[in-house]
Amino acid sequence: MNASWSRTALIAVNLPTKILLIATLAFTLLPMGAYGMESAEARKxxxxxxxxxxKVPFNKDLPLIEDAKSVKIRSAQDVARRAIVLYNITALGFGxxxxxxxxxxxxxxxxDSMAPSEKEFVEAAKPTKQQTINATWRVxxxxxxxxxxxxxxSLDFPIAPCDPQRIHGLMPNPEEAKGFIASAKLRNIEAILDETDKIYRIHWAVRDAQLNKKTVPAKLDSGVVVERHYALNWLIWYADEWDEITTDT
Structure with missing residues (x-):
């Protein structure tokens, strides 16, 4: 809770109802930044x-993303399940x-948490080359x-792939999966929205360079950018299902 609001609340407890109502209304009308939430415009x-x-170009006319008051975020448990699924999908892709x-x-x-495309890959007698490539990029x-x-x-500036070997020690074995899911906690929503806004605008720069046959700026890795954008858009419920997510710019 914001410190200044805590003091106001304590003072207002013993005040007449009318004054308390005014204090409450004043708090309601404060800008979001005043009590720990950033506006979409400020984030942009x-x-x-x-x-x-x-040194990454950006499009000033690119729309705002949702702010913390309006965005819908996946549950920590759903994110943990998806992480376990992706860990296994990438493992299959890597052989x-x-x-x-x-x-x-x-x-x-x-x-049962797998997306249809993932089940198709896992159950394929002989996955296609593209399915395998897609699976490895899911890392x-x-x-x-x-x-x-x-x-x-932290999420580094997306100029190089992550090291898959670093992931092994972060993931549970099957016997630990239930506890991994149950104990999962998400980062602060503001941090998630900060990274979502960054990758959204970075992805625009990558696409703009590709469409106009220019060098991708700042040594950005387009594959890393796409996958990070995809995961964050899923996290903020850009579409209902994993296979339905798009990375619009």
Whole structure:
């Protein structure tokens, strides 16, 4: 709770009802930043300053994302389940035996949490080359969700892929999956929205360069950008299902 509001509340407790009502109304009408929430416009301005410092071009006309008052966020438990699914999907993509992946998904209790495209990949007698490539890139989406769960300290400027080996020690074995899910906690919503706004505007710069046949700015890795954007858009409920997520810019 904001310190100044705490003091106001304590003072107002013994005041007449009319004065208390005025105090409550004054709090309600304060700008969001006054009690710990940032407006979408303020976040956009902050992101643009960050991008300027990184020499990343940005589109001033790109729409605002939702703010903390209006956005809908996935539950920590849903994020933890999705992380376990992605861990196994990427493992299969990197060559782990299919039967082991199937057993792990089932023992971890997340078999039914897979998206249709993921089940198709896992159950395919011979996955296509593109399915396998897509699965290996999902490690970047997984890394992003592990950050959201507080398992990763920070999301670096997206110029290089994460190290998949660092993920192994962060993920539960099948026997630990239930506890991993039950104890999951998400980062502060403001931090999640900050990263979402950043990657949304960074992705615009990548797409703009690609569409206009220019060099992608600031050595950005387009694959990392896409996967991070995808994971964060899922996290803020840009669409209902994992397979339905888009990364509009």
């Amino acid at each position: 301005i902050k992101t643009e300053k960050y991008l300027k410092s990184k 782990i035996e299919k039967q082991k992946v199937v057993e792990t998904l089932k023992k971890s209790g997340v078999w 970047e989406a997984l890394w992003t969700l592990l950050w959201a769960l507080g398992k990763v300290e």
